[in-house]
Amino acid sequence: MSILKTKIAKAQKSYPDLKNEKAFGKSEEPAQNILSSKPKNVDGRRNKKRPREPGSYVTSERDRATKNIVKNYGKAICSFACSEVGKPYLESVLEKHNIQQQKEFLAYISKVKESIDSIQSFRSLLLVRDDDTDDIVAFKKAFAAIGEIFIKYFSVNWIFSGRITHKDTHLKFRFKMLRRIQHPEFFTYLKQGYQKNSF
Numbered sequence: 001m002s003i004l005k006t007k008i009a010k011a012q013k014s015y016p017d018l019k020n021e022k023a024f025g026k027s028e029e030p031a032q033n034i035l036s037s038k039p040k041n042v043d044g045r046r047n048k049k050r051p052r053e054p055g056s057y058v059t060s061e062r063d064r065a066t067k068n069i070v071k072n073y074g075k076a077i078c079s080f081a082c083s084e085v086g087k088p089y090l091e092s093v094l095e096k097h098n099i100q101q102q103k104e105f106l107a108y109i110s111k112v113k114e115s116i117d118s119i120q121s122f123r124s125l126l127l128v129r130d131d132d133t134d135d136i137v138a139f140k141k142a143f144a145a146i147g148e149i150f151i152k153y154f155s156v157n158w159i160f161s162g163r164i165t166h167k168d169t170h171l172k173f174r175f176k177m178l179r180r181i182q183h184p185e186f187f188t189y190l191k192q193g194y195q196k197n198s199f
Contacts, residue, residue: 065166072170073177074122076158077147078113082106085154086146093145097138108139119187126184144181151178 080086091102099105116122126144128137151174159170180187
């Protein structure tokens with residue numbers, strides 16, 4: 001009997017609208033009919049997922065360490081492209097991609113820097129689409145080239161001299177980021193385990 005009372009107490013806590021006596025079979029409308037409004041899975045069974053209790057779940061240290069890697073690298077590449085240190089490399093890259101308007105490219109980079117917050121937003125700055133104008137295509141290719149230069153030659157200094165919390169993790173993912181910049185069409189995940197074949 002005590003088990004049943006415990007279950008009733010949990011149900012009352014999870015579903016405050018069931019606290020009245022009607023919800024527990026003491027009236028014409030049984031509790032089973034009220035609970036039947038819960039969402040069901042594809043196979044017809046009720047979804048047994050319990051409501052989340054605030055404060056009872058903690059993000060693991062591993063997930064926290066990798067959470068902002070793409071965002072941090074993306075913003076750092078943009079900052080490098082607009083900096084005095086990156087200026088000689090930028091001029092060489094722009095010349096290689098036949099971009100005459102350096103100010104427009106820097107304005108484009110400054111604008112897109114604020115939009116980088118995920119893999120999808122960073123990938124969209126690298127992946128050339130059919131509806132992109134010739135200027136945007138050139139800007140994306142130049143951005144990828146300057147990103148490669150930054151990761152190969154400047155990222156270690158940025159990691160250890162900056163305000164990054166998880167320095168070892170950023171260093172570990174350095175070459176993964178480089179491969180994804182070189183092949184943005186495959187840039188759909190960062191950590192292993194999301195795809196069968198690691199990239």
